[in-house]
Amino acid sequence: MAGIGTDIVDLRSFREQLAQPGSQFDRVFTGRERRAAAERARDHAVPGTSGDAAPHLAARWAAKEAFVKAWSAGIYGRPPVVGEESVWALIEVVADKWNRPCISLYGDVLTAVAQSLGPVATHVSLSHDGDFATATVVIEYAD
Template identity: 35%
Template sequence: MPLRVGTDLVEVERLQGVISRQGERFLQRVYTPAELEECAHSLPSLAARWAAKEAVAKALGTGIGPVAFREIEVRRGPLREPVLHLHGHAAALAKQLGLTEWAISLSHTKNYAVAVVTAMG
């Protein structure tokens, strides 16, 4: 049974700088419409999802590049817990690696956001 782990830490101020420079174009490239709606443009929440996308890419063993940011989607479950949805190449790669079960944990403060992801098959 394969086991993969990914983690990432994001400085909220750094993300704010990227959004200030690139604006809506950046947000549309990285986040799904549902993610943007759920986050309501809260920088710490967006940073936590950015960290989650990076952590998932690390667990897949690719890093961001071969997998598009929007192929990794973090939504809220019924208890407002983070729920991971993979699409496109990210989903195909997870299937190829035999990764069928995912767990994700997010946390953030005013200054930092962190994500930890585990994947098992």
Template identity: 35%
Template structure:
């Protein structure tokens, strides 16, 4: 396996929460129905993960938010489900594996994504 890309992003949880409150449709625009039910801090971490994934894929401007979803295994380990525009970009680059790490502490949510061939 070879690393194709690495992305990192941080998100101020309070600012993100205010954005969700100020813009009623933002939650549904950014997150899948399964993601949208989570707390603001969890959503901020997922937003950071989607941004980090886009960076790891070279930051093309045509990726759709719902085409990347953060899911959590019974063990608690997060992973990414790719579909549509995000999957197409990953396949174009030869991505076979994705790795994601999420954190939220001290008012900041963060995520790191590594994509490999």
């Protein structure tokens, strides 16, 4: 194993930030992540409503944070390899056709992870309940 990370998000605070125009959350989620969260919200909504995408986006935000923590654990003792502001949209939480989540990396993050850790596989678990969303990410060496 290269590293493990976990993160928890307070949904009340997250919703407030999500609702603010120009907040960081306008830039951190990909279109695919936003569509997936909206679809999950619709699928689990009370009949006659569109549902609340915030818990699903919060879990994805927690996964991005948990990925960075797991990556940081994997390079413990060495300096960070990318500035945090630039990474969020390059770490994408995707799902297969059975809605099992996975992390996909792009651009500078994909390159930096490969250069710092070599080939890796990632594993992610997402959850939300009540006022909180959480995620855990494990990065393992692929070789």
